[in-house]
Amino acid sequence: MGALDLLSRDEAPVREASITVRDLSVTYPNGFTAVRDASFSLGPGTICALVGVNGSGKSTIFKAIMGFVKPSAGEVRLCGLPVDQAVGDNIVAYVPQSEDVDWNFPVLVETVVMMGRYGHMNFLRVPSRTDRRKVDEALERVGMSAYRKRQIGELSGGQKKRVFLARALAQEGRIILLDEPFTGIDVTTEAAIIDLLRDLRASGHLMLVSTHNLGTVPDYCDQVVLLNRTVLAAGPTEKVFTPKNLERTFGGVLRNFELGGRELHDDDDARKVTVITDDERPLVFYGDAPPQKHDRDRPE
Numbered sequence: 001m002g003a004l005d006l007l008s009r010d011e012a013p014v015r016e017a018s019i020t021v022r023d024l025s026v027t028y029p030n031g032f033t034a035v036r037d038a039s040f041s042l043g044p045g046t047i048c049a050l051v052g053v054n055g056s057g058k059s060t061i062f063k064a065i066m067g068f069v070k071p072s073a074g075e076v077r078l079c080g081l082p083v084d085q086a087v088g089d090n091i092v093a094y095v096p097q098s099e100d101v102d103w104n105f106p107v108l109v110e111t112v113v114m115m116g117r118y119g120h121m122n123f124l125r126v127p128s129r130t131d132r133r134k135v136d137e138a139l140e141r142v143g144m145s146a147y148r149k150r151q152i153g154e155l156s157g158g159q160k161k162r163v164f165l166a167r168a169l170a171q172e173g174r175i176i177l178l179d180e181p182f183t184g185i186d187v188t189t190e191a192a193i194i195d196l197l198r199d200l201r202a203s204g205h206l207m208l209v210s211t212h213n214l215g216t217v218p219d220y221c222d223q224v225v226l227l228n229r230t231v232l233a234a235g236p237t238e239k240v241f242t243p244k245n246l247e248r249t250f251g252g253v254l255r256n257f258e259l260g261g262r263e264l265h266d267d268d269d270a271r272k273v274t275v276i277t278d279d280e281r282p283l284v285f286y287g288d289a290p291p292q293k294h295d296r297d298r299p300e
């Protein structure tokens with residue numbers, strides 16, 4: 001171990017992963033309250049889907065968990081700690097939405113992943129042997145070692161997602177937030193990411209995944225939080241991910257096109273539905289229905 005390792009901040013004890021959101025309200029400076037009285041709690045070894053329409057407050061919840069916005073009421077605790085302390089201890093890692101990243105910024109893949117180690121380094125930010133090894137391992141784990149010397153902006157959407165996932169792995173947070181990780185990627189990459197999330201769950205990590213790909217939610221998420229500016233329902237997937245709850249969440253009518261477009265009953269498989277909004281537009285396809293679309297084509 002080198003002298004710089006001795007000065008690193010890796011000594012924080014490993015705590016059991018947990019997220020507690022209690023009566024959380026977030027009001028933005030313009031006075032708009034994006035989330036009101038939201039409560040849910042999650043423990044270690046969990047993959048939880050955060051599901052809601054556009055603007056329902058998913059990113060706002062993430063920002064509150066990362067400490068980017070302060071609650072106007074209520075609180076968030078991570079592993080039992082206040083957010084600032086948990087972020088300082090590298091407990092929480094974040095995989096951003098693609099749109100939130102400036103892809104023109106010239107930076108190598110391996111540098112992006114090394115950023116996950118910054119919180120573990122001293123103020124000089126000179127990578128130790130451990131930091132380099134963690135970066136190597138993380139790139140290997142997401143299958144991106146061969147791309148380490150490439151500019152991030154040159155990669156495909158799915159490859160970029162993998163790199164940001166590698167950054168989160170290198171950071172070694174027990175809690176990982178993934179903001180729409182499956183948008184714009186192929187099914188193979190989606191399956192690879194889901195496999196990785198399952199591995200991480202098996203090692204006690206807690207993952208909160210905001211997603212519009214509802215069809216696969218019951219396959220890999222053991223918990224679900226349904227959101228529409230507050231928590232409408234939260235708990236085990238088999239209890240919460242029901243047609244009735246999804247109808248409340250999406251504010252439309254659920255139909256099963258496999259069954260001739262009839263409205264869904266609550267004992268139907270919630271995966272095989274399409275949400276129809278008030279203006280008769282299909283909002284989300286999932287299950288065995290056509291792939292996710294947002295246009296006006298209704299399936300026959």
Ligand SMILES: Nc1ncnc2c1ncn2[C@@H]1O[C@H](COP(=O)(O)OP(=O)(O)OP(=O)(O)O)[C@@H](O)[C@H]1O
Nearest residue numbers: 028029030032034053054055056057058059060061
């Ligand atoms: N900085 C801000 N100032 C004011 N209002 C904001 C701000 N950021 C978000 N909002 C508003 O808060 C609401 C929730 O936004 P948020 O980004 O959390 O939704 P979301 O569920 O993540 O949406 P999407 O699925 O489209 O990503 C929206 O009505 C949005 O316009």
